[in-house]
Amino acid sequence: MKLLNYTTSYFAAILFLLLGIWAVIFYVEMLDEIYDSLDDGLGNQKTLIINRAKNNPENLKRLDFQDGSYTVRSISNSQAITFKDSYRDTLMYMHNENDFEPVRLLETVFKEGDKFYKLKIITSMVEEDDLIEDLLFSLILLYLGLILSIVLLNNLILKKIWNPFYSLLHQLKNFRLEKDQKINTVSSNIDEFNLLNTRIEQMLDKSISSYNSQKQFIENAAHELQTPLAISINKLELLVEHEELNEQQIELVASVLNNLEGLTRMNNSLLLLSKIENQQFPDEQEIDFNDLITNLKHDYKDLAGHKQMEIKIESTSVLKYTMNKGLARILLSNLLKNAIIHGEKGTEINVMISVNSFRISNSSKHGALDTTRVFSRFQKNPGSKNSTGIGLAIAKTIAKKYQLQLDYTFTQEHNFHLYK
Amino acid sequence: MKILIIEDEQDMLQNMKDFLEKENFIVETANSILQAQNKIGVYSYDCILLDINLKDGSGFSLLEDLKKKNIEDGVIIVSARNSLDDKLEGLNLGADDYLAKPFHMSELNARVKAVLRRSHFKGNNKIKLGNLCVDIDEHKVDIDQTPLNLNRKEFEILLFFVSNQNRLVNKSALAEHVWGDHIDQADNFEFIYSQIKNLRKKLKDAGAEIEIKAVYGIGYKLVEA
Numbered sequence: 001m002k003l004l005n006y007t008t009s010y011f012a013a014i015l016f017l018l019l020g021i022w023a024v025i026f027y028v029e030m031l032d033e034i035y036d037s038l039d040d041g042l043g044n045q046k047t048l049i050i051n052r053a054k055n056n057p058e059n060l061k062r063l064d065f066q067d068g069s070y071t072v073r074s075i076s077n078s079q080a081i082t083f084k085d086s087y088r089d090t091l092m093y094m095h096n097e098n099d100f101e102p103v104r105l106l107e108t109v110f111k112e113g114d115k116f117y118k119l120k121i122i123t124s125m126v127e128e129d130d131l132i133e134d135l136l137f138s139l140i141l142l143y144l145g146l147i148l149s150i151v152l153l154n155n156l157i158l159k160k161i162w163n164p165f166y167s168l169l170h171q172l173k174n175f176r177l178e179k180d181q182k183i184n185t186v187s188s189n190i191d192e193f194n195l196l197n198t199r200i201e202q203m204l205d206k207s208i209s210s211y212n213s214q215k216q217f218i219e220n221a222a223h224e225l226q227t228p229l230a231i232s233i234n235k236l237e238l239l240v241e242h243e244e245l246n247e248q249q250i251e252l253v254a255s256v257l258n259n260l261e262g263l264t265r266m267n268n269s270l271l272l273l274s275k276i277e278n279q280q281f282p283d284e285q286e287i288d289f290n291d292l293i294t295n296l297k298h299d300y301k302d303l304a305g306h307k308q309m310e311i312k313i314e315s316t317s318v319l320k321y322t323m324n325k326g327l328a329r330i331l332l333s334n335l336l337k338n339a340i341i342h343g344e345k346g347t348e349i350n351v352m353i354s355v356n357s358f359r360i361s362n363s364s365k366h367g368a369l370d371t372t373r374v375f376s377r378f379q380k381n382p383g384s385k386n387s388t389g390i391g392l393a394i395a396k397t398i399a400k401k402y403q404l405q406l407d408y409t410f411t412q413e414h415n416f417h418l419y420k
Numbered sequence: 421m422k423i424l425i426i427e428d429e430q431d432m433l434q435n436m437k438d439f440l441e442k443e444n445f446i447v448e449t450a451n452s453i454l455q456a457q458n459k460i461g462v463y464s465y466d467c468i469l470l471d472i473n474l475k476d477g478s479g480f481s482l483l484e485d486l487k488k489k490n491i492e493d494g495v496i497i498v499s500a501r502n503s504l505d506d507k508l509e510g511l512n513l514g515a516d517d518y519l520a521k522p523f524h525m526s527e528l529n530a531r532v533k534a535v536l537r538r539s540h541f542k543g544n545n546k547i548k549l550g551n552l553c554v555d556i557d558e559h560k561v562d563i564d565q566t567p568l569n570l571n572r573k574e575f576e577i578l579l580f581f582v583s584n585q586n587r588l589v590n591k592s593a594l595a596e597h598v599w600g601d602h603i604d605q606a607d608n609f610e611f612i613y614s615q616i617k618n619l620r621k622k623l624k625d626a627g628a629e630i631e632i633k634a635v636y637g638i639g640y641k642l643v644e645a
Contacts, residue, residue, distance in 0.1 A: 227521060229522045234435040237439075237525045237590060238439060258637075303599070
């Protein structure tokens, strides 16, 4: 739920409750006031009627409400003594409405001469159901009016006020650290937003700079290692040519050389990875994966032949992706090399090319690999001590660069599946 | 044959010098562009090994200079910046070859010799070794005038050994030279071993007066039998 709607829904609920309570109180108060003023009117009428009765005794005998709004009848003394004035509601048949309607009735007793008279005065009263209906109707109108104005307020004013926030949010949603983009904050009069903006700017600057320096570090480190590695390997190559070295010494040098060469391979792979991540392969062209894999099959013929493996390519469709030629080659050759190195001797490597899909499978001795880690750097097969464990990480990085998916599944065989 | 090495990394320079002198080349060195310009101005060289990142400028500018002055020396760029752009730029500027650091000495040797062969033995590019004759342009090998049937890879292995005769050839140098980066991973020991075994057998059956000797753990050495 969006922030604006969220607050609106809260307002709606609270307003509903508040208006409900308010309506009850208002209704009771209003009714109280109405009764009060009706009773005052009745009291006033009573005085007028009594005064008029003194002047005109005819008025002392009115047994029903025919054309007036009061009745007078004499009562006995004993009745009169115990009688107390009373205001109450009652129903009376109204000719115009053809129905019983509520009326307010005052019953009182007065003395004229020696006799006591009972006076009943009525006045028409508010129809409570109509009142409630009217009140409810106005309340609903008020409620809707309020909600509408809150929504309008939210959308017009709050939206404007929250604009810096939403602008920031929108940019953060699309923010990718590796894309080297800037966040543009909207300045605001509101302190909290300004604080948020500056903090986020600072944090992002810091993340970007540490990301860049990390990238730089890997690249620089790998780069700076090249020369000393080259020197060391070459010096050992010169050393090992000395005639006076015995077999044991040569073996020692060989071991050092092997390790240095492993280091060189790893260094080259890291350098390649950071170059890919640093977008240093801008040239792109359409690459025909059928052609490419056929060429690679030829290149790897010797290595596959050595393990008595057969590379079978089955193609049902043209498959072309636009990417850097060198990287496409590295991507497929890493997958193929991986299949040859980790496949079992004397088995088949199957390459299947169909519409928007490249799949390569090799047989397995060890069962499924850990799918969460198969593309991580330095993920090594314990059986092969010479591999750097970066080949698949490079393949994944290349695929990602061109928005391709590279998945690993296990179905008796290891399958690597490349698709868009 | 005279070679000029332009390199500002002293150890690197010394390595290359030592190695190439063992091949009976006359090697001179320069560790800056200025020094190199002075030497090139006075002497002529058969091959120049040129580092790109020099402390007083880029090797590319020196290369441009050479080509402008129509100096026909063969140039091999030796660079730590293993990037395709650099390679293309170097070759476009007229360099004969591009070698990325780190490299094996035997690879350097093979490249230098290839450059020298191209500039000095145009057309008639044959190496004789014992009763063996390697025709580089035709990709053919004769033993006592009888053609030896080698596949493409076997020919490349043999040529690499011939370029590095009597020198110790590191097996990964051999692998990289012949198969590119295709077998830089696991299993290359066995793989190379079996390739060499096949070649040895063919040479032996044809009665070649050369032998590929194994040097334990390191690689091989081609010697005249």
